[in-house]
Amino acid sequence: MRLPVLLLCTAALAGCSVDMGGFAFQSETKGGVTTTKTASASAGISTQEPVLTPEGECSVGASLDPSTRPLPKEIAPGITECELVKLKGGRPTDVLVGESGKGQREVQVLYSEPGGREIYLFTDNRLTRIVKPGQG
Numbered sequence: 227m228r229l230p231v232l233l234l235c236t237a238a239l240a241g242c243s244v245d246m247g248g249f250a251f252q253s254e255t256k257g258g259v260t261t262t263k264t265a266s267a268s269a270g271i272s273t274q275e276p277v278l279t280p281e282g283e284c285s286v287g288a289s290l291d292p293s294t295r296p297l298p299k300e301i302a303p304g305i306t307e308c309e310l311v312k313l314k315g316g317r318p319t320d321v322l323v324g325e326s327g328k329g330q331r332e333v334q335v336l337y338s339e340p341g342g343r344e345i346y347l348f349t350d351n352r353l354t355r356i357v358k359p360g361q362g
Contacts, residue, residue, distance in 0.1 A: 276308045277351050278333060282317040284308040301346075305353045307333055310346055319343075 254261055276284045284307075298305050301313050311318065320336040326349070333348040342359025 275306055275351055277331070278307040278311065278318075278321050278323070278335065280321050280323050282311070282321045282335075284311065301353070301356070303353050303355075306351050307335065307348050307353075310335060310353065 279285060297312055298309055301310060305313070314337060318335045319338040320334075322334040322336075324332050326332050330350050331348075333351075335346040335348065337344045337346075339359075344359070345357040346353055347355040347357070
């Protein structure tokens with residue numbers, strides 16, 4: 227009695243794919259022979275917003291955070307590092323990434339503009355200060 231039930235389940239599941247904890251099981255029936263293959267995959271999802279790398283590019287990754295919010299209309303305190311790059315329309319001239327004595331991420335983003343250098347200072351991925359030519 228168990229064999230017909232097992233064959234019925236195998237036939238019903240032929241061609242189906244199930245993902246269980248990073249492993250995929252695929253069953254395929256050809257010419258009355260059922261084969262099952264397994265494969266594993268991993269996906270990385272970050273719960274943090276993308277940040278700039280020292281090369282001036284945004285870190286890659288899916289984000290579940292507010293980085294999915296609409297792009298701000300202007301450069302102003304509170305925007306993220308990657309939002310600055312998008313608003314400026316190009317990679318920065320230089321990016322310095324460090325850490326404060328309090329363990330916060332501190333980033334200085336430099337853009338060489340025709341009128342002089344502009345420096346954007348970030349703490350924990352939020353713009354805190356802008357230094358433009360003629361300012362101190």
